[in-house]
Amino acid sequence: MSLSLSYQLRPEVEVQQAGKSLWLFCPLAGNLMGWNSRRPQPLLEALRSQWLEQVEMAALFASAPDAASEALFQLFFMRLVAARLLDLRLREDGRDIFTVSPAPHESLLAPEATAGSSWRLNRFAYLRAQDGGLLLESPLTPHRLLLHHPNLTPLVHSLASAAEVPAAGQGASALLALMLRLGMAEADTQDQDDGPMAFWEFHDLLFHTRSLGGRHVYPVGASYRFQGQRPSLPLIKQASGGEVVSLPRPSGAIAARMETPLSRVLESRRSLREFDPRPMTLQELGAFLYASARVQKTMRDHRHEEDLSLRPHAGGGARHPLEIYPLVRACQGLEAGAYRYDPLRHALERVQGEPALLEELLAQNPHILEGPQPPQVSLCIAARIGRTAWKYQSIAYKVINQDLGCLYQTFYMTATALGLAPCAIGSLDASLTGQALGVDWREEPFVGLFTLGCPPGQSTDAKGGAK
Numbered sequence: 437m438s439l440s441l442s443y444q445l446r447p448e449v450e451v452q453q454a455g456k457s458l459w460l461f462c463p464l465a466g467n468l469m470g471w472n473s474r475r476p477q478p479l480l481e482a483l484r485s486q487w488l489e490q491v492e493m494a495a496l497f498a499s500a501p502d503a504a505s506e507a508l509f510q511l512f513f514m515r516l517v518a519a520r521l522l523d524l525r526l527r528e529d530g531r532d533i534f535t536v537s538p539a540p541h542e543s544l545l546a547p548e549a550t551a552g553s554s555w556r557l558n559r560f561a562y563l564r565a566q567d568g569g570l571l572l573e574s575p576l577t578p579h580r581l582l583l584h585h586p587n588l589t590p591l592v593h594s595l596a597s598a599a600e601v602p603a604a605g606q607g608a609s610a611l612l613a614l615m616l617r618l619g620m621a622e623a624d625t626q627d628q629d630d631g632p633m634a635f636w637e638f639h640d641l642l643f644h645t646r647s648l649g650g651r652h653v654y655p656v657g658a659s660y661r662f663q664g665q666r667p668s669l670p671l672i673k674q675a676s677g678g679e680v681v682s683l684p685r686p687s688g689a690i691a692a693r694m695e696t697p698l699s700r701v702l703e704s705r706r707s708l709r710e711f712d713p714r715p716m717t718l719q720e721l722g723a724f725l726y727a728s729a730r731v732q733k734t735m736r737d738h739r740h741e742e743d744l745s746l747r748p749h750a751g752g753g754a755r756h757p758l759e760i761y762p763l764v765r766a767c768q769g770l771e772a773g774a775y776r777y778d779p780l781r782h783a784l785e786r787v788q789g790e791p792a793l794l795e796e797l798l799a800q801n802p803h804i805l806e807g808p809q810p811p812q813v814s815l816c817i818a819a820r821i822g823r824t825a826w827k828y829q830s831i832a833y834k835v836i837n838q839d840l841g842c843l844y845q846t847f848y849m850t851a852t853a854l855g856l857a858p859c860a861i862g863s864l865d866a867s868l869t870g871q872a873l874g875v876d877w878r879e880e881p882f883v884g885l886f887t888l889g890c891p892p893g894q895s896t897d898a899k900g901g902a903k
């Protein structure tokens with residue numbers, strides 16, 4: 437049986453000439469390497485489309501190899517591997533066994549480390565289908581293993597249950613050695629929840645590593661990968677045709693409350709979970725939404741042919757994917773029920789939804805332990821994921837959650853200034869909320885909930901709300 441290792445440039449790698457030098461880099465992933473001559477150009481061109489063994493690569497690097505050019509090739513090759521610009525394919529007896537991207541140092545494939553022990557998969561490793569193979573990944577390593585050969589399946593299966601690992605040839609031994617060294621597999625005796633890793637749940641660690649740069653080789657950031665393929669989602673969600681209620685802008689006594697000094701608002705802001713029985717007023721709700729969430733300005737991004745907006749709260753890329761759905765229990769001048777806030781028109785649009793589920797949603801009081809009086813309004817917040825994902829790759833969901841944090845804080849500050857009772861809510865039944873409001877979770881998942889009410893012990897002012 438014979439193993440062979442061959443290499444190819446990762447598909448994302450770009451090669452640029454600068455004077456007599458070459459630059460190799462992966463846009464959006466950050467890998468970069470420079471070389472102070474153009475000598476490797478024929479090799480790089482071949483590596484773009486062919487899998488090459490090291491001897492073939494050395495021959496392309498120098499047409500008449502000698503000791504000096506061999507040493508130079510080794511340096512060039514090591515730097516390509518260190519900059520994570522190559523993929524590696526392992527073949528056994530002419531058949532593809534697995535591919536590793538990016539290519540690791542070859543020493544990681546040496547099988548000695550696997551002799552005479554029992555092994556298991558690390559709890560962060562996972563398999564998924566890709567390109568006709570099984571892709572094995574882990575947030576503990578940037579290296580991805582694409583398993584081609586069905587002989588590897590018994591190995592992976594036995595690692596799942598820490599059973600004895602079957603001897604399935606040199607290719608499988610190399611795979612096991614690599615998995616051990618990359619942290620995808622480990623000795624069966626090792627404590628699973630070692631040290632600080634005990635705090636990490638599988639999905640949290642995966643989300644953390646994949647939504648920031650540095651610990652993987654996927655593109656990260658503003659790639660605009662859908663441009664030219666499908667249009668960006670509009671700035672404002674299309675109206676559903678429900679009854680529209682115009683909201684008042686802050687005026688009179690309510691506008692005066694918005695003049696409260698910032699230092700006083702910051703010092704007095706608290707999460708409040710008890711509520712007065714009096715209804716909120718439309719003036720209060722209108723002022724709250726106007727001051728915290730309306731569109732202040734729209735802008736045209738001509739380069740990407742789309743509209744952006746500025747609002748009182750910050751939003752990644754000015755994309756503002758968050759939709760606010762007020763669930764109104766008690767508001768003077770507004771029928772109880774579900775609405776969607778239109779931040780451009782500063783209006784509420786009635787949401788028909790699913791009546792029985794809406795009733796169930798309205799009956800839910802996250803603060804029931806603090807008292808029987810529910811908040812006058814719950815603000816359910818959904819994200820039009822495509823609005824952010826149209827621009828951002830890998831980080832879209834993270835940016836949306838950061839947007840949510842900005843919105844929450846702006847809600848808190850505005851409610852405090854207005855003398856209302858605000859509270860962020862960390863968990864919500866996203867499925868029930870989506871079904872009740874008739875919102876497709878695949879397009880617009882619910883990501884946040886915020887309660888807003890009238891603090892207890894206030895007298896009512898017919899026009900402006902509590903004094």
Ligand SMILES: Cc1cc2nc3c(=O)[nH]c(=O)nc-3n(C[C@H](O)[C@H](O)[C@H](O)COP(=O)(O)O)c2cc1C
Binds near residue numbers: 705708844859863
């Ligand atoms: C992201 C987030 C989630 C929260 N979730 C809840 C919650 O589910 N229930 C609740 O009563 N308070 C919740 N809170 C409010 C916190 O408990 C509160 O901010 C914290 O106790 C500090 O009190 P303060 O806001 O009055 O300064 C949440 C706050 C934030 C920022």
